[in-house]
Amino acid sequence: MAEMDTSSSGGKKGKHGGTKSKKLSTRVDMTPMVDLGFLLITFFMLTTTMAKPKTMDLVMPKDTENEEEKNKVKESTALTILLGKKNQVYYYEGLAQDPNASANPDFFKATSFANKGGIRDVIINKRDQVAQLRNAKGQPEDVVVMIKADDGATYQNFVDIIDEMAINRIQKYATVEITDQDKTWIKSTESANGIN
Amino acid sequence: MPKIKMPRKSTAIDMTAMCDVAFLLLTFFMLATKFKPDEPVVVVTPSSINNSLLPDSDVILVTVDKDGRVFFSMDGQPKRQKLISDLNESYKLGLSPNDIANFTLGSSFGAELKDLKKVLEMGPDERKSFQKGIPIDSANNELGVWLEYGRTAQATIGVKAGALKYCIKADNQTPYPVIKKVLDTFKDKKIQKLNLVTNLEAAPVGSAAALYQKENAK
Numbered sequence: 274m275a276e277m278d279t280s281s282s283g284g285k286k287g288k289h290g291g292t293k294s295k296k297l298s299t300r301v302d303m304t305p306m307v308d309l310g311f312l313l314i315t316f317f318m319l320t321t322t323m324a325k326p327k328t329m330d331l332v333m334p335k336d337t338e339n340e341e342e343k344n345k346v347k348e349s350t351a352l353t354i355l356l357g358k359k360n361q362v363y364y365y366e367g368l369a370q371d372p373n374a375s376a377n378p379d380f381f382k383a384t385s386f387a388n389k390g391g392i393r394d395v396i397i398n399k400r401d402q403v404a405q406l407r408n409a410k411g412q413p414e415d416v417v418v419m420i421k422a423d424d425g426a427t428y429q430n431f432v433d434i435i436d437e438m439a440i441n442r443i444q445k446y447a448t449v450e451i452t453d454q455d456k457t458w459i460k461s462t463e464s465a466n467g468i469n
Numbered sequence: 470m471p472k473i474k475m476p477r478k479s480t481a482i483d484m485t486a487m488c489d490v491a492f493l494l495l496t497f498f499m500l501a502t503k504f505k506p507d508e509p510v511v512v513v514t515p516s517s518i519n520n521s522l523l524p525d526s527d528v529i530l531v532t533v534d535k536d537g538r539v540f541f542s543m544d545g546q547p548k549r550q551k552l553i554s555d556l557n558e559s560y561k562l563g564l565s566p567n568d569i570a571n572f573t574l575g576s577s578f579g580a581e582l583k584d585l586k587k588v589l590e591m592g593p594d595e596r597k598s599f600q601k602g603i604p605i606d607s608a609n610n611e612l613g614v615w616l617e618y619g620r621t622a623q624a625t626i627g628v629k630a631g632a633l634k635y636c637i638k639a640d641n642q643t644p645y646p647v648i649k650k651v652l653d654t655f656k657d658k659k660i661q662k663l664n665l666v667t668n669l670e671a672a673p674v675g676s677a678a679a680l681y682q683k684e685n686a687k
Contacts, residue, residue, distance in 0.1 A: 327669045329666075428641060429515045
């Protein structure tokens with residue numbers, strides 16, 4: 274028993290031995306620990322807020338067989354936008370219900386998603402132009418945008434064009450099935466512009 | 470005149486209290502952070518000016534990657550459990566309780582229903598390469614089945630029909646025909662209100678939306 278009790282913890286023994294242990298301060302410098310703490314807090318705060326994705330509302334039209342329920346769009350207020358491959362955008366004014374419309378070489382036009390001189394300017398022009406027109410009640414007309422995407426378009430193009438509607442605050446727009454006529458127009462414009 | 474003697478104070482401040490606060494906050498943020506579950510696909514979403522937030526709960530999420538593979542996921546473990554047991558019963562998938570637990574804790578799923586058991590028995594790495602997406606052809610549209618059962622599972626756990634959000638998260642390079650098929654599937658299920666997951670970008674200067682935002686901020 275006596276052999277085991279040789280550590281300095283035996284207070285009385287130490288006193289007898291004559292060695293005086295130095296009294297150390299119990300205070301620890303906490304500054305680096307606080308630094309580390311706040312660094313980690315900052316990291317976690319930033320990562321939590323940045324991980325939040327945003328969403329965009331999309332309301333799909335109902336499929337209706339009833340012809341009378343369908344909304345009719347006037348030729349004069351409509352703008353049709355087509356999405357092609359390689360981020361190309363095509364557009365024409367009106368709905369192209371008249372097959373002779375394509376006889377005019379300037380009817381079907383190509384543009385891009387560029388911020389200046391792209392599809393945005395086309396939409397703004399058409400919106401202002403249509404706002405000059407008056408409906409039966411004498412109120413300004415709203416432009417109606419028809420969005421048709423070809424098979425070569427990507428999801429990004431689709432979101433971009435819907436975003437373009439939000440940017441220009443176009444209230445009336447619809448995604449419509451592309452027609453064969455539109456596809457032929459896109460094809461001929463593509464070959465004319467050298468896009469494969 | 471007697472001089473007033475200012476007591477000399479130590480410049481060392483007791484940091485213990487500050488340290489306590491810092492670590493309390495740290496613990497809070499660490500627990501509050503929800504790390505993203507291990508997704509089988511990497512999707513780069515397009516950006517838009519919309520700034521409404523994606524809700525955390527009551528969400529059915531359809532993910533489409535750049536090759537057109539479709540994945541389905543849903544929040545909430547009890548709901549996922551209900552979904553998988555319903556599917557197991559109706560389609561006679563023969564899942565073991567272990568498979569069901571695997572699905573409940575897992576993330577997105579993207580394979581044919583008949584391969585469901587196989588996928589759930591795989592390890593995480595093997596699972597990533599095996600899943601070829603949920604079929605969305607008009608002849609065999611399994612995404613519709615998933616939506617149907619997902620909706621039922623959400624409704625039985627007590628989510629109101631109006632509160633449930635349907636989100637589509639697709640890659641920039643996803644071809645439009647795939648998106649169209651997914652949208653048509655939603656349309657078939659009479660779901661018209663959808664949410665597209667996007668990144669936030671600022672409205673272009675001078676555009677109608679930028680002017681509107683400025684006016685509303687005032």
